[in-house]
Amino acid sequence: NAGVMQNPRHLVRRRGQEARLRCSPMKGHSHVYWYRQLPEEGLKFMVYLQKENIIDESGMPKERFSAEFPKEGPSILRIQQVVRGDSAAYFCASSPAGPISGNTIYFGEGSWLTVV
Amino acid sequence: AQKVTQAQTEISVVEKEDVTLDCVYETRDTTYYLFWYKQPPSGELVFLIRRNSFDEQNEISGRYSWNFQKSTSSFNFTITASQVVDSAVYFCALSEASGYGQNFVFGPGTRLSVLP
Numbered sequence: 001n002a003g004v005m006q007n008p009r010h011l012v013r014r015r016g017q018e019a020r021l022r023c024s025p026m027k028g029h030s031h032v033y034w035y036r037q038l039p040e041e042g043l044k045f046m047v048y049l050q051k052e053n054i055i056d057e058s059g060m061p062k063e064r065f066s067a068e069f070p071k072e073g074p075s076i077l078r079i080q081q082v083v084r085g086d087s088a089a090y091f092c093a094s095s096p097a098g099p100i101s102g103n104t105i106y107f108g109e110g111s112w113l114t115v116v
Numbered sequence: 117a118q119k120v121t122q123a124q125t126e127i128s129v130v131e132k133e134d135v136t137l138d139c140v141y142e143t144r145d146t147t148y149y150l151f152w153y154k155q156p157p158s159g160e161l162v163f164l165i166r167r168n169s170f171d172e173q174n175e176i177s178g179r180y181s182w183n184f185q186k187s188t189s190s191f192n193f194t195i196t197a198s199q200v201v202d203s204a205v206y207f208c209a210l211s212e213a214s215g216y217g218q219n220f221v222f223g224p225g226t227r228l229s230v231l232p
Contacts, residue, residue, distance in 0.1 A: 033220065035222075041224075042207065042222055042223065042224040042225045043161075043207065043222040043225075045220065045221070089159065091161060093161075101213075102147075102148075102149040102166070102168055102211060102213065104151065104163055104166045105163075105220060106163055107153070107160065107161035107162075107163070108160075109159065109160040110159055110160060110161070112159075
């Protein structure tokens, strides 16, 4: 039963480096969501993608952050020139259709980014 | 815009006690969906339940039960005879039938500690 797969689970980066987080959705799911969870805080929406399309990126910081979901391969959340404030857990979720259909979104186990 | 409130930041109970986690939501849509997720200390997010706005029937699953009341815009979660393994952060979420990814919104979470 392959759920949402995220890697790496833990990533340590020095300030100024780039972080790449990968997410493979559940089989049959073509909608991917990225959320960020800062320490001791709730989940904040970042971006919603379908294959080759960014549908809603209203939660993404304007600089240094980007996301893609190519036709082949996993979705990638990329953080350039990381700063300490980027240290957080990044969760990917997927669903077979968009929120309009009321589909449940299923989460991966998260990627914990630590910036030193 | 929709909103989810979980007024209880932290709750502590002794094992075998019953505990209710509150969730109050705001939405202008007549069609919407409500969810509960559990985040145990290991960090992953586990889907517990999904409810649509047209189904006000309460649901029971083992020691878990959910009380959905449209009149008070609440979707409360009760754990009966709590166990230490129930210790986790619990998130309530709302998805509207209109709109995009931003419309899957989480409450701030309630941290439940069940003491032996």
